[in-house]
Amino acid sequence: NPIGTSVTRQQFSFFMEQLSEDVLVVCDEAYYEYANKETYPQTFKLVEEGRNVMILRTFSKLYGLAGFRIGYCVAKESLLEALWKVSPPFSVNKFAQIGAAAALDDGEHVKKALEMNELGKKFLYENLQKMSVDYIPSETNFVTVDVKADTQKICEEMQKRGVIVRPLTMYGQPTFFRVTVGTPEQNQKFIEVFQRIHNKHV
Template sequence: MSNRTSIFSYKPGQSIEYVKSKYKIKNVIKLASNENPYGSSKQVILNVKKVIKDIYRYPDSHSKILKNSLVNILSHNSINENNLLIGNGSNEILEFIARAFLNNQSEVIFSKHSFLVYKIISTLSNAKIIETKPRQNKYDQYLGTDLESIMEKISSKTKVIFIANPNNPTGTIIDITDIRNFLKNIPKHIIVVIDEAYYEYSSYLNKTSAVNLIRKFPNVIVTRTFSKIYGLAGLRIGYGISSQKNIRTLTSHRQPFNINIAAQYLANVALDDQDHVKYCLKKNLDGMNYIISTFEKLGIDYLSPYGNFITLNLGKKTKSLYNKLISKGIILRPLENYNLSNYLRMTIGTSSENDRFVDVFSKLLNKK
């Protein structure tokens, strides 16, 4: 089977409505897609009607108001609006990068257990994909991205390196000092993409963003999303941050009006409600600590989590436990497509969702 065929046979996780229908269950919880279980802020909800009245108009093609708000948040990194590009989800920014910098004469590098979109967009650009070995130290970001392994695979054809930080689906992270040293030791023409979809969660744990590296390393592109902590996954909006030269290049691949008027307006409202962000980060950390404590009591192996999800190793029981959980109305994410067939990924839910998971999961383990 070719890479192209295997990629496009990829199937997303099960939907709540599908599970309700198949298993005849009224109350289904989805802990599979790393959405914010507390949703978007109340201010966003209150402003939906306000923006709906303007949907007959085309949106601002340059998203100027949203860019200005992002500049205010990122001002300590000397970022201005010419360093920003807004995308239809951060996935669109990743697509722009592949279109702009990859072709059938180039190579792209990323870790074996990385976000699947990197493989999809690289294949569509006909680039040669180099997947590197993950970290192997059980006690140090196990299965996360190994920068030394990436460095060993760099060749004269390498054009782009994708690094998710924190990484999805492993949840692991690379320290900013290690990223800085890595950038110092690779050719400056290689585009290094730091995918920070889960940055807000890691920053709450005192981890530093790569945005402050852009001035010294203009080959760096940082991508972020409003789909996670801001709870706007359904609106599809994200952004890229880089040198003005890179942003101009990526912009040339953008369709006009790629961000709808509701997404622009409500993302701006969401940015303004940082109290909601802080509330969700605190609730996520509380939930994460509760789930980790439960796994340790049950003797369940898990990977180091720095996002809003945790990846657990269930060995040969993985498929059986996944099926039993879903039959009880609890949807987790199987990871066969990420070459992690013995693992499941669990999004941290609300307090009641976490309690329900722990209750059902513990009972299923005791039946084994």
């Protein structure tokens, strides 16, 4: 995030080796479920070793519970105790807690969602390649696209045609946008609309 890539286990280990033990490292793992587990950093192991690491995960992405605003933190006990001291009361409602607990038990949904995401990314990759449009291979549920032009204008034109994508101008990437992997029908509509607009601007 914001472009859908991740560091490897080796890169993260090297990073951790450069830090003194009193430095707190916060790992934003909002897209953890989508990542390649063979190369992804083993952050839980660092917590088990007592390192100053906080792992943040959410139910907003793969589990589809964005409206509930619920996630969780994994860290050693002393860090969690410090976190509780500044945590507001009643920060998560009961319905969100019930939904999150049910989501953790729904392995079938997780499997299906991951399969659909991989198929959707493959479809987008293949069609973007046919258009000779550059993209960044993703370990999330979105794909970052480089249009080699003013992305803000292209995004606005796409929105007028019912397709919403996120320009990355605010991240200093004025020619990039990212598109969320959707249903097969949504992915098809994105390609059709983007192709018409892209041909006009490039």
